[in-house]
Amino acid sequence: MTLAVLAGVFVLLLFLRVPVAFCIGLSSLAAMLCSMPADPAAMTIAQRVGMSVTSFPLLAIPFFVLAGKLLATGGVARRLLDFARTSVGFLPGGIALTTVMGNMLFGAVSGSAAAAASGIGSFMIPAMEKEGYPREYATALTVTAATTGLLIPPSNVFIVYAMVAGGVSIGALFVAGYLPGILMGLALIVVAVTMAGRQGLGARQPRPTLAELSRASFRVLPTIGLLVLVMGGIVSGLFTATEASAVAVFYALVLALAYREMGWGDIPKVLLETAATTGMVFLLIGTSMAMAWIFAYADAPQIIDAFIRGVSENPLVILFLINLILLMVGTFMDMTPGVLIFTPIFLPIVTQLAPAFGVTPEEMKYQFGVIIVFNLCIGLCTPPVGTVLFIGCSLAKLSIGQLVKPLLPFFAAMVAALLAVSYFPGLSLWLPRDVLGLIK
Numbered sequence: 001m002t003l004a005v006l007a008g009v010f011v012l013l014l015f016l017r018v019p020v021a022f023c024i025g026l027s028s029l030a031a032m033l034c035s036m037p038a039d040p041a042a043m044t045i046a047q048r049v050g051m052s053v054t055s056f057p058l059l060a061i062p063f064f065v066l067a068g069k070l071l072a073t074g075g076v077a078r079r080l081l082d083f084a085r086t087s088v089g090f091l092p093g094g095i096a097l098t099t100v101m102g103n104m105l106f107g108a109v110s111g112s113a114a115a116a117a118s119g120i121g122s123f124m125i126p127a128m129e130k131e132g133y134p135r136e137y138a139t140a141l142t143v144t145a146a147t148t149g150l151l152i153p154p155s156n157v158f159i160v161y162a163m164v165a166g167g168v169s170i171g172a173l174f175v176a177g178y179l180p181g182i183l184m185g186l187a188l189i190v191v192a193v194t195m196a197g198r199q200g201l202g203a204r205q206p207r208p209t210l211a212e213l214s215r216a217s218f219r220v221l222p223t224i225g226l227l228v229l230v231m232g233g234i235v236s237g238l239f240t241a242t243e244a245s246a247v248a249v250f251y252a253l254v255l256a257l258a259y260r261e262m263g264w265g266d267i268p269k270v271l272l273e274t275a276a277t278t279g280m281v282f283l284l285i286g287t288s289m290a291m292a293w294i295f296a297y298a299d300a301p302q303i304i305d306a307f308i309r310g311v312s313e314n315p316l317v318i319l320f321l322i323n324l325i326l327l328m329v330g331t332f333m334d335m336t337p338g339v340l341i342f343t344p345i346f347l348p349i350v351t352q353l354a355p356a357f358g359v360t361p362e363e364m365k366y367q368f369g370v371i372i373v374f375n376l377c378i379g380l381c382t383p384p385v386g387t388v389l390f391i392g393c394s395l396a397k398l399s400i401g402q403l404v405k406p407l408l409p410f411f412a413a414m415v416a417a418l419l420a421v422s423y424f425p426g427l428s429l430w431l432p433r434d435v436l437g438l439i440k
Contacts, residue, residue, distance in 0.1 A: 002298040006031035006291070020334055020385065021280070024341075025049070025287035031294050045290050052289035053282050055163050056242060057170065061156045062278040063245030068110035069270045069277075070252040071223075075261030077119035079219050080105045086216035089205040093196035095131055097189055099124045099138070100145040104185045107149015109226055111156055113380055117146035117391045125396050133201050135396050140406035143392035144414060145188055147377040150335070151181030151370070154230055154248070157335050159241060160285065161369045164292070164343045168365050170241040171234040172438035176366045176428045180374060180421045187413035195409065222258075226251050235436060281336055288340035301345045308349065315356035319422055322346050326372060327415075330379015334387065338376045346372070359425050363439055370428040374418050381407065381414075 010027035014020070025045070032041035071077075084101040091097055102124065107116035121142040128138035150157055153174030162168040195201070208216075229251060230244045239247065256262040262270075295301065308321050326346075329338050347368055354364040380388040383400050393400055421427050433439040 002031045002034050002294065003300060003303075005034050006294060006298075014332060014385075020337065021283045021287050024284070024291050024337055028287065028290045028294055031298075035297070044293075048290040048293050049286035052286050057159055057163055057240075058282075058285070060159050060170075060242040060245040061281060062274060063242070063249050064111050064154055064156055064159075065277050065281070066270070066274040067226075067245065067248040067252040068112045068115050069274050070249070070256045070262070071106075071110050071226075072112075072115045072119050073256060073262045073266060073270055075259045076109065076223050076255070077102070077106050078123065079223060079259075080109075081120065081123055083216045083220040085205070086208045086213055090207040091193075093193035093201070094205055095124070095128050095133070096141060096192035096196050096201075099128065099141055100148075100185050100189050100192060103142065103145035104148045104152060104181070105220075105223075107146060108152040108154075108181075109149075109223055111149065111154050113146045113150050113377070113388050114391055116149050117143060117388045118395065120146065121392060121395045125392075131201070133196075134406070136398060136402055136406040137195070137201075139392045139396040139398060140403055140410055141188065141192055142395075143381050143388050143403070144407065144410040145185065146388050146392075147380050147414075148181050148185045148188075150377050150380075151177040151184060151373060153177050154241070154244070155373070156281070157339060157373050157376070158369060160336055161339050161343060161373065164289075164340050165347060165365055165369065167362075168369065169438060172432040172436075173366055173369050174231065174241075175235065175432040175436060175438060176370050177373070178431055179427050180370050180417070183421065183427065184374070184377075184414060184417045187417040188410055191409050191413045222255055226255070235438065284334065284336045285340060288337035291337070292341045292344050295341065295345060301348060304345055305349050315353045316423070318349065318353060322350065323371070323375060323418065323422055326375035327378060330376045331382045332385050333376075333379070334385065335373070335376040335380065338379070339372055343368075343372060357423075357425050359429065363425070363429055363433065366432065366439060367425045367428050371418075371422050374421055378411065378414050378418065381411070 006027050009030040010023050013023040013026060029045050032044055081102045084098045084105065088094055088097040088101055102120045103116045106120055107113060110116060125138045125142055129135050155177060158173045158177060159170055162170045162173055226248060230248050233239045234241055234244050308318055311321060312318060326342065329342060350368045351361040351364045354361045359367065380386050383389060389400065393403065429439065
C-alpha cells in the first residue's frame, strides 16, 4: 500500500507538471501518512531531508558548480572549441568531430552537461548549419555529446553516488569514469562521421600547420591545467574532493579574469546562479533521500530483487533488466534523485553478481556507479524530463518532436557503449585498479 501510494502520487504530480523535487517530497509524505499518524510522518520526512544534506563530501558540489559557472562565463568554451577545431577539423566530418570533442573537454572542466550544451551548442549548432548540416542533426549531436562530461571527471553525480553507496573513494570513482566517458564520445563520433560521409555533409578544413596547432594548444593549456591540478591532487592524496573543488574555484576565477571575458562586476551574477543551482540540487538530494528511506521501510529492494530473480537467475539477464529499468527511470527522473533513490535498491543486487563478472563486491560498487550514471546520462537526452534536450531545443528553436528521429542513431550508439561498459568491468576498473592502484 505504501509503495502504491508513493508511485501513484508521484506520477500524478509529475503529470500535473509539478517540479520534480516537490513531486518526490510530497509523494514521500503521502506514503508516510499511510503508515503512521501525521506528526511522526512529517517529522520523519523532515529529519531525512535535513540529515541528508549535512554530509561533508557534498560541500564539493556548490564549489564545482561555481567553478563551472566561472568557466562558462569566462570564455573557456571558445578556446576549447578552437583547440578541437584545429586538432580534428581537417578530418572527414571534422565539424561534427569538433562538436563532440568540444563537449567532452568543456563537460570535463565544468562538470555540467547543461553548461556544455549551452556553451558549446551556442557556437556549434549555427556553425554546423552554416556548413550544410541540418539543424536537427546538429542539435541532436550537441545534446548527446554534452552528457559525456558527466562521466569524465570531476562530476557532481559521482560525489552523490559515493555518498549513498558508502565506502567508495570519490577519487577512484572519478578515475573509473574516464574510459567509459571517452568510449561514449567515440561511439557518438563513429555515428556522426558515418552519417556525415553518407550524406556528404560538411566541408573539410585545410590541415593545420604546426604553428597553428601549437598556438591553439598553448591557448587551451591553462584550462587543461585545471583538470590536471584537480584530478592530480585527488589521486595523489594531496587533497580531498571537497578541497579540490575549492581549489578549482580559485583556479577558475583567476583563469576567467585573466582571459578578460569576465570582470569583477560579473561575479555577483555568477554567485547568484550558483546559489540557485545548488539550492535546487540540495532540495533534490534531501527529498530523494526521504523517498529512498521509504523504499527501504517498505522493503522495496527485496520486492524488486524477488521480481528480477523471478524473471531470470542468469547474471547477464539480471544486469540487462537493471539497465533497462534505469533507462526507463532516466526518461522521467533527473540524475541526482535517480542515483539517490535507485542505488540502495540495485547496489545489493549487483554486488551479488560480482563473481559472475570476475570482480569483487567492492570493485562492483565502482562498476555500478559508472553504470547508473551512464544510464541516467542517456535520460538527460530523452523526453519528457530531459534537461539537456530542452536546452538544445531552446538554442536551436526546435520542438522535441523534430529531434526524436535525428536522436535515434545517437541513442543507439550510447546504448551500445553502455552495454559494453556494463558487461566488461575492465573498462571502468582498469585505470583506478590496475594502473593507479586506487581500488584495493
